[in-house]
Amino acid sequence: MAEPLWDLEAAAWEQGYRRVCGCDEAGAGPLAGPVYAAAVILPRGLTLPWLNDSKKVTARRRDILFDQIIEQAAAWAAASVPPEEVDALDILNARMKAMQKAIDALDPPADFALIDGNRDHGSRCAVTTPHQTAVGGDGRSASIAAASILAKVSRDRYMLELAERYPQYQFDRHKGYGTKLHYAMLDRYGPSPVHRRSFLKKWEAGRGG
Numbered sequence: 592m593a594e595p596l597w598d599l600e601a602a603a604w605e606q607g608y609r610r611v612c613g614c615d616e617a618g619a620g621p622l623a624g625p626v627y628a629a630a631v632i633l634p635r636g637l638t639l640p641w642l643n644d645s646k647k648v649t650a651r652r653r654d655i656l657f658d659q660i661i662e663q664a665a666a667w668a669a670a671s672v673p674p675e676e677v678d679a680l681d682i683l684n685a686r687m688k689a690m691q692k693a694i695d696a697l698d699p700p701a702d703f704a705l706i707d708g709n710r711d712h713g714s715r716c717a718v719t720t721p722h723q724t725a726v727g728g729d730g731r732s733a734s735i736a737a738a739s740i741l742a743k744v745s746r747d748r749y750m751l752e753l754a755e756r757y758p759q760y761q762f763d764r765h766k767g768y769g770t771k772l773h774y775a776m777l778d779r780y781g782p783s784p785v786h787r788r789s790f791l792k793k794w795e796a797g798r799g800g
Contacts, residue, residue, distance in 0.1 A: 597636065599725055599732045603703045604635075608721070610665070612701035613734025614690045617645070617742035619682055621767030622777075622794075623760070623786045624750050625671040626682065628689035629741035630697055630704065632665040633734050639663075642736050644729035645743035657744040660737045667737075668696035669745040678789045684713035693738075694720050707735045757783045 603611045616628040639659055641652045648656065661667055670692035677685040687710070694704050704720045707728040711718045728735040747766055754763035759780050765773045774794065782791060 596731055596733055596736075599705050599723070599728070600633075600635075600734055603705070603723070606703075608703035610697075610699060610701045611703045611705065611734065612666070612694060612697060613705045613707075613728070613732050613736070613738045614694055614718075614722075615645075615707040615729055615735050615739040615742050616686050616689055617739070617746045618767070619686055620769075621787075622769050622773060622790045623674065623762065623767035623783065624746070624753060625673045626677060626685050626689050627669060627671045627742045627746035627749070628686070628693040629667065629669040629738040629745065630690070630693040630701065631660060631667045631734055631737040631741060632697060632699075632701055633660075633737055634663065634665055637663060637733070639733075639737070642733060642740070644736060645739040647730070648740065650747075653740055653744050656737075656740045660741060664737065666697040666699055666701070667741060668693045668698075669741055670696060671746070671749070674785050674787045677787050680715060681713065681789070683710065684716040687711070687713050687716040687718060691716070691718050691720070693742075694718070705732050705735050707739065753785055757785065 600611050612630045612632045614630040618626045672685040672689045704722040706724045709726050729739040750762045750766045760776045
């Protein structure tokens with residue numbers, strides 16, 4: 592994204608909203624660790640080189656962007672939902688809870704949110720701030736792209752902390768995702784307290800429970 596995209600933000604401003612945040616989550620798919628979300632209100636027209644969907648940005652550039660975003664954002668916040676709550680709620684509800692937690696933590700608060708994806712509620716948790724969903728929003732909105740960077744980097748850094756706490760699982764290498772290495776470590780050591788048991792049912796079934 593050579594120039595940030597502001598069409599979604601501009602449409603919200605035209606409706607009279609003043610503080611428009613972008614919101615995205617990271618870590619919906621892994622077998623271990625929390626799901627993270629971030630919300631960001633950017634100054635209007637801010638240009639950040641390399642700003643894009645976090646999955647399309649190198650790890651080194653994500654780290655640089657993380658620092659730039661938190662320095663220059665009008666407001667930003669990151670929030671997480673732990674693995675035991677992911678199990679209790681299910682991942683959709685956990686994602687919605689994490690996103691609303693991040694939005695609620697903004698100071699000054701947002702009066703409108705741009706939400707990446709096409710879901711704004713589960714059976715028990717929902718985004719309650721006035722909002723609009725945007726499929727592929729992390730590649731269409733500067734604010735959502737910034738939120739995707741903060742969520743991804745925040746979660747990756749937390750997984751490095753878990754790698755120190757549970758070195759046998761090598762979370763620093765796979766960040767909790769279901770890689771061949773991760774499954775091999777599960778076969779050897781079994782689940783840790785930070786694994787999502789609801790995500791391990793197929794693996795447990797393959798081992799006879």
